[in-house]
Amino acid sequence: MTTPATTVTPRPPHVDPALLREDPLAPLAALRRDHGVIAMGPNVYMALRAGDVLDLLARQGRGTRQAEGHEYVRISGVPxxxxxxxxxxxxxxxxxxxxxxxxxxxxxxxxxxxxxxxxxxxxxxxxxxxxxxxxxxxxxxxxxxxxxxxxxxxxxxxxxxxxxxxxxxxxxxxxxxxxxxxxxxxxxxxxxxxxxxxxxxxxxxxxxxxxxxxxxxxxxxxxxxxxxxxxxxxxxxxxxxxxxxxxxxxxxxxxxxxxxxxxxxxxxxxxxxxxxxxxxxxxxxxxxxxxxAGNLTLLATEDLQVSGHDLPAGSVLRLSLLSAMRDPAMYADPDRFDITRTDHPRLHLAFxxxxxxxxxxxxxxxxxxxxxxxxxxxxxxxxxxxxxxxxxxxxxxxxxxxxxxxx
Incomplete structure (x- = not known):
């Protein structure tokens, strides 16, 4: 879960985004087991675990906020x-x-x-x-x-x-x-x-x-x-x-x-x-x-600690919905397609x-x-x-x- 940053912690592992383009589910699952956060570029991080994703979304206005349009354009490299x-x-x-x-x-x-x-x-x-x-x-x-x-x-x-x-x-x-x-x-x-x-x-x-x-x-x-x-x-x-x-x-x-x-x-x-x-x-x-929608993009407005990693204010936070909704902490037997599932939250994270x-x-x-x-x-x-x-x-x-x- 996220807390205000207080101590120096190891940097999240860097992952080349190209590794996740074709078949992202298996590598995301492997990464999620060992790392709640991965680095995807300079000051760009992706949260993988459901608890962190939900917490960061809930904190909007209190440590995180939606990227403004001009910021999103810059972050994504749109000419x-x-x-x-x-x-x-x-x-x-x-x-x-x-x-x-x-x-x-x-x-x-x-x-x-x-x-x-x-x-x-x-x-x-x-x-x-x-x-x-x-x-x-x-x-x-x-x-x-x-x-x-x-x-x-x-x-x-x-x-x-x-x-x-x-x-x-x-x-x-x-x-x-x-x-x-x-x-x-x-x-x-x-x-x-x-x-x-x-x-x-x-x-x-x-x-x-x-x-x-x-x-x-x-x-x-x-x-x-x-x-x-x-x-x-x-x-x-x-x-x-x-x-x-x-x-x-x-x-x-x-x-x-x-x-x-x-x-x-x-x-x-x-x-x-x-x-x-x-x-x-x-x-x-x-x-x-x-x-x-594979992820949502937020910005950190203050120093945060996510899954044991210090993320500085100004960090780009990509919240992986794709990974969070395959997290066993959120869904039982998450890799099984189950149309009778009863553990969907009242507000579906996909939206x-x-x-x-x-x-x-x-x-x-x-x-x-x-x-x-x-x-x-x-x-x-x-x-x-x-x-x-x-x-x-x-x-x-x-x-x-x-x-x-x-x-």
Whole structure:
């Protein structure tokens, strides 16, 4: 656990981030047994144990804080440009009043009661997409199912034409690579082009609502902003872009992993077919077992001691959700995928904690639950031909191809 630093302690072992990119779970487990903290660069540390991760998250404002946008850009090595400006402005990388102001723009739209009321519409979208899936031939499940449900729903909620979802999601998948512990500088030109296109796309829709409001979330958002412009228009655009990214890419990978994990063990697939009451537990377990968000990034605002190591004020603290949710101190038999698990905490760690907890948590859960129910109803004989893998250990992790067949 974390305490104020009082004595000199050994430095944490240094680990090359490249060792964790392809298959992070086994090395993280080996490291976690002997080290609660590892060093990943000059003054950059990763906490691996559940107790430390939870404690550091709970200490926000009292020894730790969320990295501000400009700090995150510097830490991650994002070159100057539109991507850096997006990350600098987005609500996730803000604190205190700045965070409350940006998040508050969406508080009413993402209220639990309002999102819960969308469940029938989400199910209708999922039913239509499952009905369109090929029968009798293999296909990429992520492209034809997992990507479409969240993209069509975020489009429907915001008021974007569903027909444009395939276009803006291609930009989303490029830009999401920017949220990585090691920024892919070699792909910066592609990321910048996609980010520019995505920002221009959202800006055009917001400006259209300024002159001709419609009955949708974008109109409500921009109308409220016009009456009380608490942020600049560019910052408003960046908040919507960030929501589109978060609402499209993370659920896409999470849903594919949910279905793959269930199909990989036929007993689980048959269990949820027989008892739909197991669906919420299956969703929660998939989010734990292969989380899309591999870590959260904080800064130490004072000297800390974590798992016996002194970490100076100003340290970058990467809190490994991937490692913490495989820690036997948090979960019994953590390497077993168990859809009947009863030891999930009330607030699932996959969505973060505190003021920065994911604003779209309920939407993501409902999309996965209703997507799975639609698949079980209309395509119960689906089989897995190529199992996907989750790559990376932090930021938004990437998923490999998933091949399935129906009938």
């Amino acid at each position: 100057e440009g539109v991507t850096a400006r997006l990350l600098t402005d987005f609500m996730l990388f803000a604190n205190d009043r700045g965070h409350r102001t940006k998040r508050g723009l969406f508080a009413r739209s993402f209220a639990h009661r309002r999102i819960a009321a969308e469940r029938p519409r989400i199910r209708a979208v999922a039913n239509r997409i499952v009905g369109d899936l090929p029968r009798g031939a293999g296909f990429d499940f992520t492209d034809l199912m997992s990507a479409r449900v969240p993209a069509h729903m975020i489009a429907a909620l915001l008021g974007l034409p569903p027909s444009e979802a395939p276009v803006f999601t291609q930009w989303v998948y490029q830009v999401s690579r920017a949220v990585s512990p090691v920024y892919p500088v070699e792909d910066h030109a592609d990321i910048e082009r996609a980010c520019s296109a995505l920002c221009a796309y959202v800006e055009a829709h917001l400006r259209a609502r300024l002159s001709r409001p419609q009955d949708d979330m974008l109109s409500e958002l921009v109308t409220n902003w016009k009456q009380d412009p608490t942020v600049t228009f560019e910052v408003l655009v960046h908040q919507v872009v960030g929501l589109v990214i978060a609402g499209s890419d993370t659920t896409r990978a999470s849903f594919s992993m949910l279905v793959a994990l269930l199909l990989r063990t036929p007993g689980n697939w048959e269990a949820v077919r027989a008892d739909r009451g197991l669906i919420p537990g299956a969703v929660a377990e998939a989010l734990r077992y292969e989380p899309v 973060g904690m505190g003021a920065h907890r994911c604003i779209g948590e309920m939407l993501a859960r409902i999309e996965m639950e209703e997507g799975l129910a639609a698949l079980l109803d209309a395509a119960p004989q689906i089989t897995l031909e190529r199992t996907p893998r989750m790559l990376g250990f932090g930021g938004i992790r990437q998923i490999t191809a998933m091949q399935v067949r129906i009938g």
